[in-house]
Amino acid sequence: MNVLAGIPQDFLGGTFYILRENYPLYIEGVKYTLLIATLGTLFGLLLSLFLTALRIQETSNKDGLKERFIKRFFVMISSSYVEFFRGTPMMVQAMIFFYGFARMGLRMPIIIAGLVVVSLNTAAYLTEVLRAGINGIDKGQMEAARAIGLSRAKALRYVIFPQALKNMLPAIGNELVVNIKDTAVLSVIGVSELFYMGKSVAGTYYRYTEAFVLVALVYLVIVIIMTRLLSFIVKKVNHKEVHLPMSQSIPIEVN
């Protein structure tokens, strides 16, 4: 049967026809888009914590040559990583990553390759955000943590990172939304996310406008829902922090 036979010629008719006939494909695409975007943001966040820990080294004049070298090396790794991933398009990274590994005989499932590329990118961006977030935290927090004997690592883990993460929650949410849109570039390696599905539907009917207007609408709906959800979460988290006015005449009970 010729698929082109049944489709109305006008724009609206065509659009509704495509939607009716192909909505399972769009849903399938949304599933991959959301999966890769969410997991990619999450893994990226975890990796960014690690990269940030490498990046912010404190120097001591007790450090020997070896310590100095190691610290410099860690800082270099972390900053070159960020520079590379911030400085090249994700589409290009996806190509290099996927075909590069394939050439080395390592064929990973396309979706995994896509997820890795998104995670690595997110990590680079969030490392920058986290670093700014940490710089914004009062130096006294670290000092107080060290003063009760917490190591630098423990101070970061229990005192500094939780505060920085809370401050950067809006930025993490923003990155999630960006990822939802940017997963589209993974279609170059054949990840069957929303954009890829749109392209294949469009190709079936030779009706690019209709197919991609639908794609755009679906992106828009997801992004709007996601944005609302995120700002709700941010409000919720920050709500606990509201500065309650305190009576200053609370009687002191020293006994």
Add this chain to the structure above:
Amino acid sequence: MTILRTNQIVKSFDGVTVLHDISVGFEAGTVTSIIGPSGSGKSTFLRTLNQLEEIESGSVFFYDEDITKKASDLNHLRTKIGMVFQSFHLFNNMSVLENCTIGQIKVLKRTPIEAKEHALLYLKKVGMAAFANRNASQLSGGQKQRVAIARMLSMDPDILLFDEPTSSLDPEMVGEVLDVMKQIMNEDLTCIVVTHEMDFAKEVSDRILFMDQGRIALDGSVEEVFNDANNVRIAQFLHRMR
């Protein structure tokens, strides 16, 4: 017995020496107040005692151990040398109780239950037990500083360092913090207090150090230091404090 002792410590920032060859010891059970003009190096000196500030030369001994040595276990040593800061620095992401248990659990390896009991003991002592579950950021300045004192005491330190604990408080809250400190000092704990509260210093101190331009200019009893008519600098300083 000498708990903490410095031997010819030198410290500079960007080539400017702010501590010149300071050698001084602190005896168990005594309260020492450090007074002196702004910029004389009081905070810097105090911070070298728990090595929050590294020194260029000299050494700091905790009992017999030189804590400036590379091999020294600073994290462990710092649990023994408590510190209270001018601007409290309570951990903003934790409740009052957690502020007082985190160090016990993560450094001293106490169980959460032990740590909590211990923390509540000291929170009660500073009059903040009722606020145990509050977020640290919801407290007034005076309350924050009392919690910071409980946080320090929860680690069972051998010596307590206070850096102008009331200087960033509104006047009406100074009293509640000083009262808590007096109570601690009555319990034979070893304290070093940098302070601008002269009446408080006179009342609680066994010994006064007057710091001036990175040196200890005077070292003696309250009587000796406050009544040293020969020293122009302390006379000027005390005059300005009034």
